[in-house]
Amino acid sequence: MAVAPGRRGPAALAWAALFLTAALAVDRGNFKTCEQSGFCRRQRSLKPGSSPYRALLESLQLGPDSATLQLINEENKVPLLLELWGLRGNMTRIRIDELKPLRPRFRVPDVLVAEPPAEQLAVTGRDEGSVELALGAGGHRLLVTAKPFRLDLLRGRELLCSVNARGLLLFEHLRPRRRPFSDKVSSSVGSLWDKIKSLFHRETPAEPPAAAAEDEEEERQGAAEAGGEGAKAAGAPADGSMQPEAAAPAAEGEAAEEPGAWEETFKTHTDSKPHGPASVGLDFSLPGFEHVYGIPEHAESLRLRTTEAGDPYRLYNLDVFQYELYNPMALYGSVPLLLAHSARRTLGLFWLNAAETWVDIGSNTAGKGGGETPQTDVRWMSESGIIDAFLLLGPTPGAVAAQYASLTGTQALPPLFALGYHQSRWNYNDEEDVAAVERGFDEHDIPCDVIWLDIEHADGKRYFTWDPSKFPQPRAMLQRLAAKKRKMVSIVDPHIKVDSGYRVHNEIRSRGFYVKTKDGSDYEGWCWPGSAGYPDFTDPAMRAWWAGMFAYEQYEGSAENLFTWNDMNEPSVFSGPEVTMQKDAVHHGGWEHRDLHNLYGFYVQMATAQGQVQRSGGRERPFVLSRAFFAGSQRYGAVWTGDNAAEWEHLKISIAMCLSMGLAGLSFCGADVGGFFKNPDAELLVRWYQAGAYQPFFRAHAHLDTVRREPWLFGEENTALIRAAVRQRYALLPFWYTAFYRSHRHGQPVMRPLWMEFPDDVATFAIDDQYMIDRALLVHPVTEQGARGVQVYLPGEGEVWYDVASRQKHHAPQTLYVPVTMSSVPVYQRGGTVVPRQERARRSAECMRGDPFTLYVALSPQGTAEGDLFLDDGRTFDFQTHNRFLHRRFTFASGALTARAADPSGAFDTPAWLERVVILGAGKPAAVVLQPAAGPETRLDFQHDAETSVLTLRKPGVLMADDWSILLR
Structure with missing residues (x-):
């Protein structure tokens, strides 16, 4: 962000004032449009139907798990290498690179958890103009058409993509720079004059003569090297050489x-491009699809819009000061994953490229009537690197989520405290202020797990330090x-104050760990501390050093309950x-920042999380919040939606933004409760707490210039409403934690759109003001000012839903008008x-350990139900390294509720017991009997409400770790 949290101090005051003087709104002039981005303009100038590429079918080679063949650009004769894989788990990979580039092109490292296993390919058909490949055992086929080059992915007779x-x-190939003729003439004349002077002065020339001749030779050699076998096959001279005067003109859109x-x-910045234009672009057509989602981060509706009439969606991690809504502009993070969904199937496109990327979306049905088979066209355009695309073939939404997780990893299981409530502000002033705020939560009986400190806590914004006076x-x-069983989070940003008295700066500089300028000196920019260096987190040695800085002896004053916030890591450079x-x-490695820009924040969070793991000897799970992110960032912690504003539309858009992130693997997402900028009134603040309590990451945060807004500062009535919302969050912590465990194991989003659970219900496809938490709870936060009611859609043919507050049963599908008061949260x-x-109010999550449980059993129309519970110590990796966990399965069928081990390999000692069972939709039994795994049957007391059909069983008293059954007779 241009004004991120905690951003004041003498060094940065002028910059902060610059950003704050304007009315709080994004200055679009600070950020490029596609027309102002040279490669986007060139890519977009290429019109459909004019492809110069031909597949050289005779070059097809089958390896043990892949196929390769060459593509030739028939206008400039540059060959490309196409590689194809049929991956296990119903995925296909397509990679395109230059056959013989002048220098290697960047390939994204560290994002894939491993090279995905592939299946044997086989040629199943061939003719003069095409070849067909079978992609393993999944029944999918690839049809490669030679001219113009085209790939069709089919299953049976159905064209998928x-x-x-x-x-x-x-594919803009790497090439030597062609100097203008006038420059060459001038250079040749200059060289001749140098020779004449040397005859008279007998001096050795300072530079080699005949620069123009060298340029011509370099160009000729480069063209020959770029030609290679593909050029020979396309009709180039047999020796592979290509004379400059015989070369074909540049292809349409190449613009060398x-x-x-x-x-x-x-504006005032010039970007030198020593390797010239190197962008890549490719289109994908998706027949049968008109709803697409994903490619976060944008302040946008869940369903993506078409972009033909405006700019494409941009993926380029940027510090955007108070972003606009419903805008394709880039924001803080980028995940190049797009999902397409229809009532028949779900597909995913994962574009593995970390350079600046633009995504065009077109539709043949947008703004048109029916009668046409829908189709969405997606065009990816990146400034550099290669084409490395994964087609995730589903066919269900859950399958696509699992496929993407198999490539980039699942959401890290957060420590339990991180799912509680977090209180933050730019900035809590000093230790006394922190103590007063923490005390306020106890005085007002509001749970809280974490107090946050922004950049003012550090000594002159020197990270890993503390202000000695405050x-x-x-x-x-x-x-x-x-x-009090609470934690703290302190901010550690990746810009390091250039100060010879600052140990962190001196060590990074002495080890050569800063990013370099093109001339080889340490790169410096302006950020909160003033002049700052930027550690090169792409260097594994730098990441290892950074991780070591979180050791208790290195980060003085730190302790086991101090965790970390990585902000400004796009990176932000004022x-x-x-x-x-x-x-x-x-x-590191000589790669330009343009090649890997979107990876920078990913690496910062990676190194920070590793540091927290190392400081505990590898036992404790980390908690790291990051503003910038990329594919795979879910493995390292949480993200949030950045510097939002205290406006109703920002509250509303937070739902769509977190749903989009969840679809892209980032389940641990939230928005600043109350809005970062501006001052919310009491109604907006209360509604935001109610919404935030049902989002995965629950943190209140505010700008330095806003009024204080701790939960008890808006009057007793509003304090009570906020207290109730926060307590609802804590009561559901076992449910949240179990959902995160399932996400960690299987890659499913915790907060998910309705269509993931009801994929054939077309009415859900564009809904983004309500959502599911896991598969059990449907939430519709109130996001309209002065609302007296909301429209809630209950999906699922033949499903039933129970209002959590009134316990009233509703049959689906239907849309309900639900009256609301200020205490209402429709769930x-x-x-x-x-x-x-767990329904006993405590001050923090850790205080709830061992508390009794209540099970809410909501019966289906068939009288059945199932659910689970995951328990461990809430903080270590012991659940996976030593099987210290309980995973319990609860099933209700034929009038019996049964508890058994969902995973018998785990064992965990807990005193937690079952205090109550509430069965929704039940008739009144004659008796209720508890059958423990060992011991005699006992009768249970119960209460039945005939009006709501709710049966409450009191104090079964069994341990949550035990097997048992409860029988309704």
């Missing part, structure tokens, strides 16, 4: 000589929090182009599910 069907493949191809100016005894402060780093900056439990709760 076409690649390059619109002919928009554009276009202004901006070798350097580009935006926070002189940080360890004692942390011990006081720990005594003095840089688009408020970020110059693209020609140089990283419905799905029939056929079991939801565990």
Whole structure:
């Protein structure tokens, strides 16, 4: 963000004032449009139907698990190498690179958890113009058409996806720079004059003569090297050489000589491009689909819009000051995953490229009447790198989520405290302020797990330090929090103050760990501390050093209950182009920043999480919040929606933004409760707490210039409403934690759109003001000012839903008008599910350990239900390293509720017991009998409400770790 939390100090005051003087709104002029982005403009200028690429079918080679063949651009004769894989788990991979590039092109490392296993390919058909490949045992086929090149992915007779069907493949090959003729003449004359002077002065020339001749030779050799076997097959000279005068003109859209191809100016910044234009683009056509989702992060509705009339969606991690809503502009994070859904199937497209990327979406049905088979066309355009695309073939939404998780990893299981309530502000002033805020939660009986400190806590914004006057005894402060079973999070940003008296800066500089300029010096930019260096987190050695800084002896004043917030890690550079780093900056391995920009924040969070793991000897789970992210960031912690505003529309858009992130694997997502900028009134604040309590990451946060807004500062009535919302969150912590465990194991989003659970219900496809938590709870937060009612859609043919507040049963599908008061949070439990709760109010999650449970059993129309509960110590990796966990399965069928082990390999000692069972939709039994696994039967007391059909069983008293049955007779 341009003004992120905790952003004041003498060094940054001028910059902060600059960003705050304008009315709080994004300055679009700070950020490029597609027309201002040279490669986007060139890619988009290529029109459909003019593809110059031909597949050389005779070059097809089958390996043990892949196929390769060459593509030739028939206009410039540059060959490409196409690689194809049929991956296990119903996926296909397509990779395109230059056959013989002048230098290697960047391939994204560290995002895939492993190279995905592939299946044997086989040729099943061939003719003069095409070849057909069988992709393993899944029944899918790839039809490769030679001219123009096209890939069709089929299952049986059904066409699932076409690649390059619109002919928009554009691969800007690396090439030597062609100097203008006038420059060559001038250079040749200059060289001749140097020779003449040397005859008279007998001096050795300072530079080698005949520069123009060298340029011509370099160009000729480069063209020959780029030609290779593919050029020979396309009709190039037999020796592989290509004379410059015989070379074909540049292909349409290639623009090798276009202004901006070798350097580009935006505002006051010039981006040098020493390797020239290198963008890649490819189109995918999806017949039968008109609803697409994903490619976060954008402040956008869940269903993505078509982009033909405006800019494409942009994926380029940026610090955007108070972002606009319903806008394709880039924000803080980027995940190049798009999902397409219809009533028949779900597909995913994962574009593994970390450079600046634009995504065009077109539809043949947008704004038109019916009668046409719908089709969505998706065009990906990236500034550099290669084409590396994964087609996730579903066919169900859950299958696509699992396929993506198999590639990039699942959501890390957070420590239990992280699912509680977090209180933050830019900034809590000092240790006394922290103590007063923490005390306020106890005085007002509001649970809270974490107090946060922004950048003002550090000594002059030198991270890994504490302000000696405001926070002189940080360890004692942390011990006081720990005594209340609470935690703290401090901010550690990746810009390091350039200060010879600062140990962190000196060590990074001495080890050569800073990002470099194109000239080889340490890159410096302007951020909160003033002049700052930027550690090169792409360097494994740098990441290892950074991780070591979280050791207790290195991070002085830290303790076991101190965790970390990585902000500004796009990276944010106030003095840089688009408020970020110059693209020609140089990283480890010689790669330019342009190649890997979207990976920077991913690596910062990775290194920070590893540091927290290391400090405990590898036993404790980390908690790290990151603003910037990429595919795979879910493995390292949580994300949030950045610097939102205290406006009703920002509250509403937070739902769609978190749903989009969840679809892209980032389940641990939330928004700043109350809005970061501006001051919410009491109604908006209360509604935001009610909504935030039902989002995965639950944190209140605010800008330095806003009024204080701790939950008890808006009057007793509003304090009571906020207290109730926060307590609802804590009562559901067992349910949230179990949902996160399932997400960690299987890759399913915790907060998910309705269509994931009801994939054939077309009415759900565009809904993003209500959603599911796991598969059991449907939530419709109130997001309209002054609302007296909301429209709630209950999906699922033949399903039943129970209002959690009134316990009234509703049959689906139907739309309900639900009257609301200020205490209302419309939540419905799905029939056929079991939801565990802990309903005793405590000050923090850790205080709830061992508390008794209540099971809410919501019966389906068939009189059945099932659910589960995951329990462990809530903080360590022992659940996976030593099988120290309980995973219990609850089933109700034929009038009996049964508890058994869902995973018998686990064992965990807990005193927690079953206090109550509430069965929704039940008739009145004559008797209720408890059958423990060992011991005699006992009768249970019960109460039945005939009006609501709710049966309450009191104090079964069995341990949650035991097997038992409860019989309704």
